[in-house]
Amino acid sequence: MDVEEIISQSSYSMLEGKIDGKILKALKTMGIDKPTRIQAEALPHLLRGQDLIGAAKTGSGKTLAFLIPIVDKLINLRISAKDGTGCIILSPTRELALQTFEVLKKLLAHIDLSHCLIVGGEKKAKDVLKLKKGANIIVSTPGRLLDHLQNTEKFHCNNLKILVLDEADKLLEAGFEKHITGIIQLLPTKRQTVLFSATMGENVKNLARLAMRTDPVLISVTDSKMSTVSGLQQGFYICPVEKRMSWLYKMLKKSKKLKVMVFFSSCKSVDFHYEFFSNHCKASVLSIHGQQSQARRKEAFHSFTEAKSGILFCTDVAARGLDIPSVDWIVQYDPPTDPKEYIHRVGRTARGLNNTGNAVILLRPEEEKFIEFLQKEKVYLDKYTFEMPNNELQEMLEDIISNNGVMKTLARKAYLSFLRCYKTHPLKKIFNINSLDLKLAARAFGFQEQPHVDFLPKKKK
Template structure:
C-alpha cells in the first residue's frame, strides 16, 4: 500500500520510497516538502526557509533517494563514488539524519545503496575505513569532511566526489554561526560545479546569502511560514513568568514537581551550569530520570541522547548544542533558565517541542529587570509569550521551602568539594555568558542582583570576581555557621590526597603549589582555532629550519686571520690607491706585486 497524498502532490515517486513513507506514518506532505521536492526532482537548486519542526529533513531525503535510483537505471552505482553528501552542523543532527535515511534503505530495492556517517568525536581512521569500503551517500559534519578531503591523500576522497549529484547544507545558518564559513568554502572547491544543491535553514541571514551566491546556481528561494504573525509552530504555547532572582531555582523545581509525568529539555547558559545542576537536581526529584549533555562531552553524547529518547518522565539538561534540528517527538516541555544569548536561538530552543503538529509548551522565567524582553522578542522574532501566572497552575514558594532547599544544597557542598567547585564555576560562567547577550541593552549585567542569583545557586560562598560589589555581598544568603573551607574534602580520593599535600605545602610556604594564573582566552570558532594552530605549526617549522641552517654554518670553523695578514692586505690596498692617483707607475706597481717574477 502506498500513500496517495504523496502521489497527488509529488511527481512520480518510486514504489520503495512511497512504501517507506507510508510505513513511517507520513500520511500528508508538509508545505515545505510539497514546495521543495518537485523543484529538486526537476534539477533546481533550492534555498528553503521554514520554521523548525516543519519536516525539512524529509524534503531533501526523498528527492535524494529518487535521484540515486534514477542514476542507477542509467548505469550501476559504483562503490568508489560518492553521489550525495549531506552536511550538518553537529554530530547529533548528522546522526539523526543518518537514522532517518537508514529507515528507507531497509527497503529491498534500496538495500544495495551504502551510506557512511562521518563525524568528529572518534578516530578518523574509522571514517577512512567506512569510505574505503564504499559509500554512495555520506552524512557528515563539515570539520570531519574537510579533514578527510585535505589530509587523507591515500583515501582520495576528492576523486570519489567527482560524480557528486546532490549536496545538502542542513541548518545552514547554524553552520555559519559555528564558524564553518571558511571550511564550507574549502569543501565547495573540491566539489563539481555540475550538481544540485539544497540549502535548508530556519532563518535567513546576510552570511547565508553570501554562501548562496558562492555555492548555488540560480537557486529557487522557498520560504514557508505557518502564519505571518508567528515564527514558531502553531501547536506550541510559549509562556513566561516573572520571578525574583533568589527564587528562580525554587520556582522551576516546583514547576517540574507539579507535572506528574514530564519529558522535557532544560536549557542552561553554559556547560559548567549543566554539570552543576546535573549533580544537585536529582536530590530534589529522585523519581525523575535526569540526563545531562553539552558540547564538551565527546564519546558520551550519542549514548546519553539515545537513553533520553527511550526514557519516560525525564529531563535532559543541555546547552544550545541541542537547540537546532534535534527531533524527539515525545518532548512536551522546553524549560529555559534564562533568555538565550541570541534572540533567534529562542525560536530554535522552543522548536524542540510541538514537532510534526504535536502539542508542545515552553516556559521562560524572567527577572523583574528583564520584563522588557517580552515585547522585544515579540517584535524581533515574532514569538508571543503568555503570562504563566494567568494559568491554573499556581506555584507557591514558602520560606520553609527556601530554607530546606538551601540547607540541602549547602550540605552537599560540605560533603564534596567537587560539587562546591562545580557550583562556583557554574555561577561564574553564567555571569560571563550573561555579559555577552546580543540584546544587552535590555539584559544588562549591571542590573543583575548577583548576590540573590548566587543564593539561587545555593553557593556556600561568593566567588572572587570583579563583578561582585559590596551590595551583592549584602544580598547573598550563605550558611548560618562559620565554615573552614580548607576542611571540605573531595569525594574523589586521588584528588583529595593531592589537595592535602598542596595544603600542607601552602601552610609552610604561604604559596599554593603549582597554582598558575590561567590566561583568559576568548573562545574561537572551530575554523579560526584550526587556522591559528596551523600558523603556529608553520612558524615552528620555519624556526627549526633556520636553527638547522645556523648550526650547519657554525659547523664549518674558519681559520683565524693573523695580524701579519691584515698588515699585508692594508699595504696592498695602499698600493692600489697610489696607482689610481698616479703617484706610482704601472711598472712600479707590478714590481711591488711581483707580477713579472
C-alpha cells in the same frame, strides 16, 4: 505534479509512479502519510533536479524534503558502491548529522544504497574504511569531510550529483565558512545544490551564491504573522533570582510523566544542576553539552529520543535542528542570547504535523522588557502564574553545598559561569549584570555566603 496538487491531496500515496515504490514503502513503515508544507512545496522542484534555497522554521520537516528526492535520484541513476559518492549532506553539529543519518537509515531500509556518517569525535581510521568501500550518501560535519577530501586516498566525489547544506545559518555561525568554501572547490561543478536555513541573512545568501551554479528556486514557508509554530503554548514567569532553583524543582516534580528539556547558559551550569537533581533529588535526568565526549552526547541523545518521559538538561548545542519526538515542555531556565535563539530552543517541541507543546522562560523582575523585545520578532508570550514553592528545597540545597565538597566546587563553577554569561550578554540593557544582586543570585546555587568574584568591578555603596 504541482505544489497545489500535493498540498490539496496531502498524501504521499499520490506520488505512486512518480517516485520509487521502495521510498513510499519506507515512509509508510515510518508512519508518515502526509507531507508537511515544506515537503509539499520543495519536492516538485527537487525531483526535477533544480537547485533550491528553502527558508523554513525548525521542526517543519525539511530533512525528508531533501532526503526523498536524493534517494529517488540515486536509485534512478543506478548508483552503486563502485560509483563512489553521489550525495553529500553537510550539518553544523554532530547531533544534527546523527539525527539526519538516523532518518536516512529508515528511508533506506529496503534500498541498496551505501551510506555513512562522518563526524568529529570518532576514530578517523573507521571513516577511511567506510569511504574506501564507496559510500553513496555521506552525512557529515564540514571540518571532518574537508579533512578526508584533502587527505584520504581513494576517496573521490567525481560522480557527485547532489550537495545539501542543512541549517546553513548555523553552519556559518559555527565558523565553517572556510571549510565549506574548501569543500565546494573540490567538488564537481555539475551537480544539484540544495540549501536549507531557518533564517536568510546576507551571509546565507552569499553562501548560496558561492555554492550554486544556476539560479535557484526560492521557497519560504515561514509564517508572516508568527515566528513560532501555532501548536506551541508559550509563556513567561517572573521569578526572583534566589527562588529559581526551588521553582525548577517544583516544575520538574509536576512534570514526572512528561518529557521536558531545560536550557542553561553554560556547560558548568548543566553539570551542577544535573548532579543535584540526579544524585540528590533522584530525578530521571540526562544531560548534553559541548564539553562532553561524543560518546556521552550520543548516548544521552538516543536515550532521551527513545524515552516516553524524562528530563534533559542542555545548553544551546541541543537547540538547533534536533528532532526529539514528543517533547511536552521547553524550560528556558537561563535567558537565550537573542530572539532567534529563543525561537530555536522552543522549536524542540510542537514539531511536525498537528503537534502541540508548551514552553516557559524564567525571567527576573528586571528582565520583563524581553517580552516586548520578542514581540518585535512576532513572538507572543502569555504571563504565567505558578504557586511559589516553600523553602524546603532551598534548605536542602544549602545544606548540601555546605557539607559536600564536590557539589560546592560544581556550584561555584556554575555560579561564576552564570555571571560571565550575564556580563557578556548581547542584550545588556535587558540582561544587565549591574541590576543583578550577586548575593541573592548565589543563593540559587546553594550559597549562604557569596563566593569571591574576581572579574566584576566592586559596586559602589
